Amino acid sequence: MTDDYAPHRSDELPPDSVGIVxxxxxxxxxxxxLACGRSLDEYDIVYETYGxxxxxxxxxILICHALSGHHHAAGYHSADDKKPGWWEVCIGPGKPIDxxxxxxxxxxxxxxxxxxxxxxxxxxxxxxxxxxxxxALRCRDWVASQRRMMALFGIEQWAAVIGGSLGGMQxxxxxxxxPDEVRHCIVIASAMRLTAQNIAFNEIARQAITSDPxxxxxxxxEHETIPKSGLALxxxxxxxxxxxxxGMGEKFxxxxxxxxxxxxxxxxxxxxxxxYLRYQGDVFSRSFDANxxxxxxxxxxYFDLAREYxxxxxxxxQHAKCGFLVMSFTSxxxxxxxxxxxxxxxxxxxxxPVCYAEIEANFxxxxxxxxxxxxxxxxxxxxxxxxxxxxxxx
Amino acid sequence: MRFDLNLAAxxxxxxxxxxDLGCGDGSLLAxxxxxxxxxxxxxxxxxxHIRECIEKGLSVIDHDLDYGLKKFRDNSFDVVVMAxxxxxxxxxxxxxxxxxxxxxxxxxxxxxxxxxxxxxxxGYRGRMPVSxxxxxxxxxxxxIHFCTVRDFEQLCQEKGIRILHRTVVNAADCESLxxxxxxxxxxxxxxxxxxx
Numbered sequence: 001m002t003d004d005y006a007p008h009r010s011d012e013l014p015p016d017s018v019g020i021v022x023x024x025x026x027x028x029x030x031x032x033x034l035a036c037g038r039s040l041d042e043y044d045i046v047y048e049t050y051g052x053x054x055x056x057x058x059x060x061i062l063i064c065h066a067l068s069g070h071h072h073a074a075g076y077h078s079a080d081d082k083k084p085g086w087w088e089v090c091i092g093p094g095k096p097i098d099x100x101x102x103x104x105x106x107x108x109x110x111x112x113x114x115x116x117x118x119x120x121x122x123x124x125x126x127x128x129x130x131x132x133x134x135x136a137l138r139c140r141d142w143v144a145s146q147r148r149m150m151a152l153f154g155i156e157q158w159a160a161v162i163g164g165s166l167g168g169m170q171x172x173x174x175x176x177x178x179p180d181e182v183r184h185c186i187v188i189a190s191a192m193r194l195t196a197q198n199i200a201f202n203e204i205a206r207q208a209i210t211s212d213p214x215x216x217x218x219x220x221x222e223h224e225t226i227p228k229s230g231l232a233l234x235x236x237x238x239x240x241x242x243x244x245x246x247g248m249g250e251k252f253x254x255x256x257x258x259x260x261x262x263x264x265x266x267x268x269x270x271x272x273x274x275x276y277l278r279y280q281g282d283v284f285s286r287s288f289d290a291n292x293x294x295x296x297x298x299x300x301x302y303f304d305l306a307r308e309y310x311x312x313x314x315x316x317x318q319h320a321k322c323g324f325l326v327m328s329f330t331s332x333x334x335x336x337x338x339x340x341x342x343x344x345x346x347x348x349x350x351x352x353p354v355c356y357a358e359i360e361a362n363f364x365x366x367x368x369x370x371x372x373x374x375x376x377x378x379x380x381x382x383x384x385x386x387x388x389x390x391x392x393x394x
Numbered sequence: 395m396r397f398d399l400n401l402a403a404x405x406x407x408x409x410x411x412x413x414d415l416g417c418g419d420g421s422l423l424a425x426x427x428x429x430x431x432x433x434x435x436x437x438x439x440x441x442x443h444i445r446e447c448i449e450k451g452l453s454v455i456d457h458d459l460d461y462g463l464k465k466f467r468d469n470s471f472d473v474v475v476m477a478x479x480x481x482x483x484x485x486x487x488x489x490x491x492x493x494x495x496x497x498x499x500x501x502x503x504x505x506x507x508x509x510x511x512x513x514x515x516x517g518y519r520g521r522m523p524v525s526x527x528x529x530x531x532x533x534x535x536x537x538i539h540f541c542t543v544r545d546f547e548q549l550c551q552e553k554g555i556r557i558l559h560r561t562v563v564n565a566a567d568c569e570s571l572x573x574x575x576x577x578x579x580x581x582x583x584x585x586x587x588x589x590x
Binding site: 325341345349351353354355356358374377382384385 | 411435444445447448451453456457465466467470
């Protein structure tokens with residue numbers, strides 16, 4: 001997932017932005033037992049909120065982020081901030097997740113590297129960074145920690161839990177595990193479990209990281225270094241798989257950044273796409289923690305919606321009590337429309353209310369972050385319905 | 395609501411589970427939900443229609459009927475409705491088989507190509523009929539598999555399909571004596587209620 005498509009701002013903050021937002025940190029000192037059997041005695045969660053929680057606390061929306069996402073989903077951190085949050089196209093006044101009507105909670109998942117407790121945090125038992133000793137996490141652990149945030153705000157039921165990609169997996173897990181606490185579940189460009197091909201790409205990314213000599217078995221921080229080239233390579237591979245052939249063709253074509261092909265000239269030619277990927281990899285390697293990347297991709301690989309329900313997604317979804325909106329994008333081959341259709345088919349067989357839209361889009365998996373007209377309109381139509389339900393109940 | 399949809403609604407029991415193929419803006423499903431407590435699901439490919447269904451609070455799936463109904467289990471619906479879409483399908487006969495597999499009963503409505511005005515148009519002008527009901531030219535029409543009332547009943551006979559009810563309506567969207575006596579000549583729209 002990338003945020004380089006986010007609109008660049010001019011001099012003033014756009015009127016349809018939530019504006020300047022401030023991340024907050026919540027410390028939890030009651031132990032959280034994890035799916036792996038271990039527990040975290042204490043931890044921090046960094047989060048942002050947008051919009052106002054109504055008196056009935058019935059207009060709350062939880063945003064679940066994807067692999068490389070974080071709490072900063074919308075707005076700007078300062079007037080000089082160059083880029084807004086990663087889902088600025090969908091969250092804000094008048095946008096699909098309309099902050100004039102909804103209260104939005106966006107948190108950095110446990111195990112992340114943007115302020116919430118994760119592998120780069122200090123392990124209180126040793127006084128050193130957790131590194132590879134940080135417990136393995138599953139989607140359900142994120143749901144459990146998100147639920148503690150929910151309790152903190154006194155929210156008894158989400159108007160909607162929304163997520164794209166890995167975020168969609170969390171949203172579905174919410175619907176199954178806490179059916180009374182979710183009114184609507186919105187799953188975008190996601191899957192009930194990864195395919196072998198998808199796991200394979202994650203493994204290549206992990207191998208790139210762990211085979212970097214600077215990785216030091218995951219204890220790079222103790223060696224005062226980071227596996228920069230491994231992380232950059234992982235990101236480059238990921239990035240290619242998040243785009244589509246046509247999308248890349250449209251964006252870069254065979255344009256040359258430097259050098260030329262003239263006969264008799266020995267200039268080294270660099271294509272735009274090479275330079276772009278290197279830049280993305282470089283930026284990412286300086287802002288993302290390698291152990292978090294390993295942890296997040298493992299959580300993705302391990303997720304299997306129906307595992308605890310006799311491997312039957314219909315049986316799994318029978319536990320849900322919410323309405324579902326599922327959306328996919330035609331050129332997304334990492335989380336292909338066929339994966340979304342499997343979700344929809346299981347929901348239909350389980351007799352759950354479901355809306356499904358397959359959005360024509362050229363930008364691969366990244367499409368869910370982009371201002372695609374039909375996507376935003378369909379999303380808005382569904383959210384309008386959620387809003388009306390909230391208002392009717394008041 | 396369109397006349398053929400009103401008719402269809404009369405044949406659907408309260409509290410049924412209904413699948414509407416090519417559900418358009420969801421008028422029928424919304425009506426059935428509000429007046430007959432029907433649990434409905436629509437299939438549609440037009441994105442504006444899909445949004446209208448979403449706004450009405452209906453369940454709707456973006457799905458091309460030409461891909462079939464493989465995604466649905468046998469007898470998973472009480473009634474499967476397909477209004478004015480039969481003639482747009484690549485393999486209408488296979489879709490009818492699928493409808494009868496997925497639903498206990500089916501309701502199919504289609505424009506009757508045997509209607510006298512069409513025959514006259516073709517007979518006298520020697521050109522494919524264009525009318526207010528079927529306003530397209532032969533080359534740009536979505537209607538690629540026209541049939542007549544008699545054709546449809548022939549297909550039902552070949553497949554052993556039971557016709558539970560048949561209604562044909564005239565140009566004013568009304569049931570008339572003459573249309574009921576000579577449906578293949580005076581019916582504009584045919585509405586069939588069928589089962590296995």
